[in-house]
Amino acid sequence: xxxxxxxxxxxxxxxxxxxxxxxxxxxxxxxxxxxxxxxxxxxxxxxxxxxxxxxxxxxxxxxxxxxxxxxxxxxxxxxxxxxxxxxxxxxxxxxxxxxxxxxxxxxxxxxxxxxxxxxxxxxxxxxxxxxxxxxxxxxxxxxxxxxxxxxxxxxxxxxxxxxxxxxxxxxxxxxxxxxxxxxxxxxxxxxxxxxxxxxxxxxxxxxxxxxxxxxxxxxxxxxxxxxxxxxxxxxxxxxxxxxxxxxxxxxxxxxxxxxxxxxxxxxxxxxxxxxxxxxxxxxxxxxxxxxxxxxxxxxxxxxxxxxxxxxxxxxxxxxxxxxxxxxxxxxxxxxxxxxxxxxxxxxxxxxxxxxxxxxxxxxxxxxxxxxxxxxxxxxxxxxxxxxxxxxxxxxxxxxxxxxxxxxxxxxxxxxxxxxxxxxxxxxxxxxxxxxxxxxxxxxxxxxxxxxxxxxxxxxxxxxxxxxxxxxxx
Ligand SMILES: Nc1nc2c(ncn2[C@@H]2O[C@H](COP(=O)(O)OP(=O)(O)OP(=O)(O)O)[C@@H](O)[C@H]2O)c(=O)[nH]1
Numbered sequence: 001x002x003x004x005x006x007x008x009x010x011x012x013x014x015x016x017x018x019x020x021x022x023x024x025x026x027x028x029x030x031x032x033x034x035x036x037x038x039x040x041x042x043x044x045x046x047x048x049x050x051x052x053x054x055x056x057x058x059x060x061x062x063x064x065x066x067x068x069x070x071x072x073x074x075x076x077x078x079x080x081x082x083x084x085x086x087x088x089x090x091x092x093x094x095x096x097x098x099x100x101x102x103x104x105x106x107x108x109x110x111x112x113x114x115x116x117x118x119x120x121x122x123x124x125x126x127x128x129x130x131x132x133x134x135x136x137x138x139x140x141x142x143x144x145x146x147x148x149x150x151x152x153x154x155x156x157x158x159x160x161x162x163x164x165x166x167x168x169x170x171x172x173x174x175x176x177x178x179x180x181x182x183x184x185x186x187x188x189x190x191x192x193x194x195x196x197x198x199x200x201x202x203x204x205x206x207x208x209x210x211x212x213x214x215x216x217x218x219x220x221x222x223x224x225x226x227x228x229x230x231x232x233x234x235x236x237x238x239x240x241x242x243x244x245x246x247x248x249x250x251x252x253x254x255x256x257x258x259x260x261x262x263x264x265x266x267x268x269x270x271x272x273x274x275x276x277x278x279x280x281x282x283x284x285x286x287x288x289x290x291x292x293x294x295x296x297x298x299x300x301x302x303x304x305x306x307x308x309x310x311x312x313x314x315x316x317x318x319x320x321x322x323x324x325x326x327x328x329x330x331x332x333x334x335x336x337x338x339x340x341x342x343x344x345x346x347x348x349x350x351x352x353x354x355x356x357x358x359x360x361x362x363x364x365x366x367x368x369x370x371x372x373x374x375x376x377x378x379x380x381x382x383x384x385x386x387x388x389x390x391x392x393x394x395x396x397x398x399x400x401x402x403x404x405x406x407x408x409x410x411x412x413x414x415x416x417x418x419x420x421x422x423x424x425x426x427x428x429x430x431x432x433x434x435x436x437x438x439x440x441x442x443x444x445x446x447x448x449x450x451x452x453x454x455x456x457x458x459x460x461x462x463x464x465x466x467x468x469x470x471x472x473x
Contacts, residue, residue, distance in 0.1 A: 046236060063250070083144075095127035095128060125246070130194060132219065136205075195220075211260060311368075312367075338399070339448050340392065342387070345427060350425070361416075411426060432445075432448040
């Protein structure tokens with residue numbers, strides 16, 4: 001195995017180990033309240049009391065203020081994202097705040113109302129627990145439309161239900177047929193069960209969203225707070241601890257909401273750094289792929305824009321652009337450069353006798369034969385129907401003539417069969433050299449064309465290099 005392979009394997013093992021360690025840390029943090037509860041319940045006198053209604057009322061009102069603030073922040077997140085999960089989280093915080101309110105206000109009341117005061121505590125946690133579970137069940141469903149989000153009826157109904165709970169609960173507890181203590185314990189136990197079910201749902205549904213870790217931790221902390229409430233007496237140290245644990249759960253969850261508010265305003269689309277990095281990697285790979293495709297398309301388009309559709313050699317536009325560049329370069333370097341004007345002889349006859357398609361075939365064959373005789377640095381272009389230009393860098397008129405002759409002979413020797421007949425094709429060419437015949441492309445092409453006509457006039461199938469000079473085989 002290679003060094004990088006061994007390193008990769010070691011990396012994978014450490015990743016697994018640290019992943020397991022993180023899991024263990026999560027469980028330990030989630031169970032910290034249980035340690036505090038056990039310490040108080042087992043090693044201290046659980047009956048020790050600290051009766052301070054004034055302090056209690058102040059801290060309860062603070063909790064109400066915090067609840068109202070977090071309800072508002074969650075509502076703002078819901079308005080922005082429309083996430084149904086968040087709608088239920090708003091309802092959870094709202095019901096806690098409004099059901100806990102009478103509990104906070106009634107802490108200094110007379111003893112015969114004590115049960116009513118106590119009952120609002122577990123009732124607020126139970127209502128929250130119900131909403132938490134429904135929120136989980138609604139996680140991932142399509143978001144509410146902007147109109148639905150702002151519909152007052154939703155919140156009006158929720159307020160009505162909460163008010164009914166508040167009034168109904170007082171009536172129930174004051175009913176002599178109901179055993180208040182049992183009812184209070186039952187509500188607390190039910191809240192506990194719902195919170196545990198929420199945790200089980202997150203585990204079974206394998207919800208790996210980063211804020212869901214926070215959600216699950218707070219569910220665990222709330223559940224332990226309920227345990228502490230169930231086993232504690234009013235004003236005992238354990239009872240105060242239960243409140244502190246509940247507050248810790250509330251802090252955790254509110255952290256999640258505030259984090260969502262500062263990022264995507266949706267609980268399910270707040271990603272951990274590892275997830276963001278992964279998404280970034282994926283997007284970078286996609287961008288690279290798209291870029292490579294675009295470059296390939298661009299190259300193909302450029303190639304198409306520069307190429308003659310029939311013969312595949314350069315077209316007039318590309319030739320003119322390249323030729324100007326080569327001319328300037330040759331002038332700078334002081335090297336020779338020549339140009340050949342080329343035309344097929346009596347090509348009209350080919351078309352007339354064998355048809356346009358056969359004519360096309362002849363053009364392709366002749367082009368390919370000429371291309372074979374050129375140097376890689378030469379540039380062959382079809383600039384008209386059966387007219388071509390050949391740019392010859394680093395070639396004086398003598399070398400140009402030799403190349404032209406090579407091409408002419410190759411075409412001359414070409415055997416093309418059309419309609420079962422062997423057809424002879426010839427070409428005529430006119431040469432021009434930079435400096436000798438002109439200093440710009442227009443002059444060189446004009447002189448090249450003039451010599452080409454001279455070659456035609458002289459009997460075709462020949463190359464003309466200068467006034468009076470007519471070469472032929
Ligand atoms: N098959 C085919 N024919 C073409 C194409 N472009 C031009 N032509 C034909 O090429 C012929 C050119 O004819 P002329 O200009 O009279 O020249 P020529 O018959 O070759 O005679 P000389 O040049 O004097 O030897 C015409 O018949 C055009 O229709 C093409 O793309 N395909």
